[in-house]
Amino acid sequence: MARLGVTAQLPAGRQPLVEPGSFNAGIVHLGLGAFHRAHQAVYTEAAMAASGGDWGIMGVAPRSQQVLSALAEQDYLFSVVTLGGGFGAKVVAAFKGGVHAGSDPASVIKLLSDPAIRVVTLTVTEKAYRVDSAIMRLLVAGLRVRGGAPITVLSCDNLPSNGEVLASVVLALAPELSSVTFPSCMVDRIVPATTQSTLDHAARDLGVEDLAAVAGEPFSQWVIEDHFAAGRPDWAAGGAQFTDDVTPWEHLKLRALNGVHSALAYLGALAGAHTIAEALQLPGMADLLRRYVANEVAVSLTPPEGADVIKYGESVLSRFANAELGHRTLQVAMDGTQKLPQRLLSVLNTVPSPELAALIAAGWAEFAASDNPLDDPFAERVREDLSTEALFGSEGVLPVPDAERRALIERWRREIAQHGVAAVVKAA
CATH class of the missing domain: 3.40.50.720 (NAD(P)-binding Rossmann-like Domain)
Known part of the structure; x- marks a missing residue:
């Protein structure tokens, strides 16, 4: 088969919008x-x-x-x-x-x-x-x-x-x-x-x-x-x-989209889901994420003018359900220590009752402790000591200053270890 190039005869509707090479x-x-x-x-x-x-x-x-x-x-x-x-x-x-x-x-x-x-x-x-x-x-x-x-x-x-x-x-x-x-x-x-x-x-x-x-x-x-x-x-x-200010859009996207994406990646991978769409199909997962967006993410931010956090969250779930994307959970799980401060800790460390944010944090910790590949610049440090205190304490890679919130993460980790993540998600 011939390669794409300027001489290729492309079908109608597939051609570029501008003439190749017509611009500097x-x-x-x-x-x-x-x-x-x-x-x-x-x-x-x-x-x-x-x-x-x-x-x-x-x-x-x-x-x-x-x-x-x-x-x-x-x-x-x-x-x-x-x-x-x-x-x-x-x-x-x-x-x-x-x-x-x-x-x-x-x-x-x-x-x-x-x-x-x-x-x-x-x-x-x-x-x-x-x-x-x-x-x-x-x-x-x-x-x-x-x-x-x-x-x-x-x-x-x-x-x-x-x-x-x-x-x-x-x-x-x-x-x-x-x-x-x-x-x-x-x-x-x-x-x-x-x-x-x-x-x-x-x-x-x-x-x-x-x-x-x-x-x-x-x-x-x-x-x-x-x-x-x-x-x-x-x-x-x-x-x-x-x-004039992208900050409200950043907060909405990072927490209600990227944070939900990370939740699906870590919880889904632990449950054996290979793609984000598969993870979303786990019993109880969609409802859990709806409650997370409504009760925790929405409390953590002031949305852009005219934006509705709940509707935005629904659109996110609809996009993530697109099975054609084949977006792998392990790909989304990469570089968690670099991404989760903005996506998750901004909720976990600020809202009054971060029950589900703590579950997502526990999912990341258990993912790090699992046999799944940990593609992260701090992978070696993370796996040196996988205790909740080492990971989330003041000197941890993902600091959660409040001891009660760290205890909540530890509780969820025990639940996952005892019952498996699929059962925990279904019952959460």
Whole structure:
């Protein structure tokens, strides 16, 4: 089968929104993972289709060259397979080119120093936001060479106040970068890992092979703080929302969506569920999560104007029930020590009666103690001492300062150990 590229004859409705190569670069993106391609790249293509502008993306692969090589062989075209709703695969033309940071950091610095580049976006995962992170140091090196030319650096990673967090790292390394703005944003789309099934689906729909295809659910959301130093694409044309403050949206999404996602991952994996949709089908699980959102998450936050936490929670459960996504519980369970402070501890440590938040915390602890793989930067430390006090005490990886709340976690852990997680969920 022929490969996807600019000469490929694509079926009607599968073609990109813009002519490949008809735009110049205006964005550098750090991190070529599936989420960026299924989210920000889609919005950027829609922006150029609606309003023009040279906003092509230069993609930077920090480590692995696999995705970059596949894109280069396909003239930087790729497809997004929308799972559910009968949408199928559609080709996206948002990239102008790409660079591998690991083997050619000088080219990354040159890109970042180019005045034509007005926006840098990042999806590098939570654990990269450190002053000793190689990608952060490379970013700073490029920004320094700009000589004060204004630019916006936009974190698209799933952590609260991501713009402030990014600014604190960059400015700690280079306080002189006063011409750089760091807006925050909230991103949302379920993007499961690409599998052979994804590639097969793309090939069936397109009639050509696409080795850079990604999959995603029909839903997508992007809420962005409108604080740009040198212009921006018309992302609103693709459905993005601009606001003065993304914090209420962050809190709602992190606690009512990501927190529920983590609950399904840990409790589901312990019960033998391989996917999020399977975990949601466990007896009592959906009702438990509805009560968690209504009685604990809703109490912990002030929702965005016009948003209803209960309705939002229902929409989350509907999205998670999409079995076509095949979103693996073990994938969602990764990096719990980095994710749960925002997703779970923000509820567990603040609401008056965190009964179900404590159960979710106990689920994470028992998952860590199980034979399941623990893909986490603190895995070794976690498994050195799996006691509730070691994990959740003042010196633990997930601190819960209140002793009564730690006792509640310990009680749930004993229940799970004695009866099994499926029975505990059903009876909770």
